[in-house]
Amino acid sequence: MAIWRISSTLRFTFLAAAFLVSGCANHADLAQAPGEGLVVQSEPDLNYLATQNYYHELISGAMPSIAELTLFTNQLPKGGDLHHHYSGALYVETYLDWVDKSHFCICLDNACQGGTKGGLESAAKYEVVKNWKSGGCISAGDLRTQKKYSAFYRDLLKRWSDKDFANHFHEQSPPDQQFFDTFGFFGSVSDYSYQAGLQALKERAIAENVLYLETMLKSAPAVDNPSLAKTLNALNADSSDRDMEAAFQAYFDFLASDPAAKAVVEEYARSHAQAAAGINDSHFTLRFQTYVSRNSAPAKVFSGLYAAFAAAQQSALIVGVNLVGPENGYIAMRDYSLHMKMLRFLRQRFPETKLSLHAGELVLGMVPPEGLKSHINEALNIAGARRIGHAVDIVHEADAYQLLEQMKTGGVAVEINLTSNAFILGVEYEAHPLQLYRRYNVPYVISTDDAGVSRNNLSNEYLLFTSRYKPTYEELKAVVYNSIDYAFLHDQEKADARRELDKRFAGFEAQIAKQLELEE
Known part of the structure; x- marks a missing residue:
């Protein structure tokens, strides 16, 4: 990154010149409301320009700088997540905690008998049943702590999520079936505590x-x-x-x-x-x-x-x-x-x-x-x-x-x-x-x-977006602001959220600029 090794005075002179050439907008004006264009700020924001140029360097070339871009997107302010399913958003590990708290257990084989208030019913391997003492059934705690169940635990993670689906050969169902089937495994504990789940999210x-x-x-x-x-x-x-x-x-x-x-x-x-x-x-x-x-x-x-x-x-x-x-x-x-x-x-x-x-x-x-x-x-x-x-x-x-x-x-x-x-x-x-x-x-x-x-997580979705499609920093910020502008919030709530995004981007860009200064 030779551009960041030059002196501070020269770098900021360069950034100011780059701003005048590009006519780019500041962080507060990048998001587009329907039918509106970008508004050009009257004075350059040097932190913004430093971040813009650093980001451009990360995505340039045939191979983006994935590790640094991951750090960048982890820290990036992201506005909102507008397409989000609660039960599919919680990780398997949370559901396993809830299995034990509910005094349920997990079937070790297809002959597992699940006790319910209405009597006994059969349950399949990896499914949750509602009786801790059922035959062929194990608590989530024992599943995770006893070494003899380590292979079963790994397989359960693959059944209850998409983990390891594509990275090695194994018997598997079609991807869409695999995806939708997962909800049937953890469904019986997904309503254990909506408040606790939402707090975790x-x-x-x-x-x-x-x-x-x-x-x-x-x-x-x-x-x-x-x-x-x-x-x-x-x-x-x-x-x-x-x-x-x-x-x-x-x-x-x-x-x-x-x-x-x-x-x-x-x-x-x-x-x-x-x-x-x-x-x-x-x-x-x-x-x-x-x-x-x-x-x-x-x-x-x-x-x-x-x-x-x-x-x-x-x-x-x-x-x-x-x-x-x-x-x-x-x-x-x-x-x-x-x-x-x-x-x-x-x-x-x-x-x-x-x-x-x-x-x-x-x-x-x-x-x-x-x-x-x-x-x-x-x-x-x-x-x-x-x-x-x-x-x-x-x-x-x-x-x-x-x-x-x-x-x-x-x-x-x-x-x-x-x-x-x-x-x-x-x-x-x-x-x-x-x-x-x-x-x-x-x-x-x-x-x-x-x-x-x-x-x-959402940070990784932004990593895929930036590394694969290489949007400009202006477009990246506009997309973040879109997640507020197109949210189903009232106008005042959107205005408040946009102001909060302005503050977060100002802090983010100042942090990037400061880090670049320290690298000199």
Whole structure:
């Protein structure tokens, strides 16, 4: 790094000249609101320029300086993580702690018998059962401390997460199945303590300089009405909009007037408030999205979505609604358009509620080619999504260029999950549509998806972003600010968060400049 070995006076003269040539913006003005350009500051910020040039040196050349870039992205202020699943974000080690605290145990083989209140039921190898004394079952404490179980413990880590999936040969399921199967292993303890889990996620976020988290905590509850459900479940892709609206309206009227449904929604909203108690402070902000599985029967999906919208109306902590689950599932594909019309119907009745939708988490071969043509379009133009999660199949969408323009002009941000997309879909490096979104000026954010399952964190997602795609420092900062600008926060909350980001970037750039001075 010869540039940093010159004298302090010469270096700052060089940086000031570089600023005048580049006309670059300062740290407070880099993020772009929809439709706005970058604002050039009137005087050079020498710390900013030092950081800009140092970063440029790290990413230059055929091989980026990965070790130094890792340190850089670990320290980098990161704004928010907007695509985040609570249960998939916690690491296996936390769940194993909760296994023992719940007095559960883990099956050592497929003959394990799990004792429950209703009697005995079989459980498979690596699964959690609800009786500490069950035969063929071991406590998490013994699993981790007794040497004879060390191989089983390593295998459990590989079952409950994506650990070691690709670094050696072993018998394995397809990557997408491996990913989604993990939730079944730790699901029975994932609700052990939402507050403890959120506190752990907060501490991890603060440690990597994240100030905002928008997470999906738990599925919205459904209230059944067998008679109305029969009509709604009979809907299909060939049903008319009139028949759909009639079925939606009948179920909506029931849910809106049913005391039991009201109580369920109130309890659901209250449970989020209880989980978040003591989490928010001057250094960190937490908000929730609520969600429904897209692979359930239509009536259950609709009822759950109603509860999600109604809870968001009741609680300031719940800021958005989503659909989750494998998008290539048979029911998810069959009912995709039906789900989008449910969302349109409910959004008309709860207009303040925002949508961030998983859409286009598909690749060629995962579904027939016609299954790749419309999901992003429908999420935008039928459901009215304000952000799109993944959006990987944009390259196969009908009228893709018009969609890209619409997303740009409408300020619809894409949630980019590089690790998740590489593992589940096999899409990475230049094959990733991030390059398209960058080229066509579609706003985007960097997020984690399920960091615990991926054994990852947000800092590493930024490492992948910077090392693979080599954005300028201006673009890097703009992306960080996007994670606040496109968050589902109120305007004042966004303004406060942006000011906090300004302070953090000022401190970060001063630290980088000081370190460079010490290296001389």
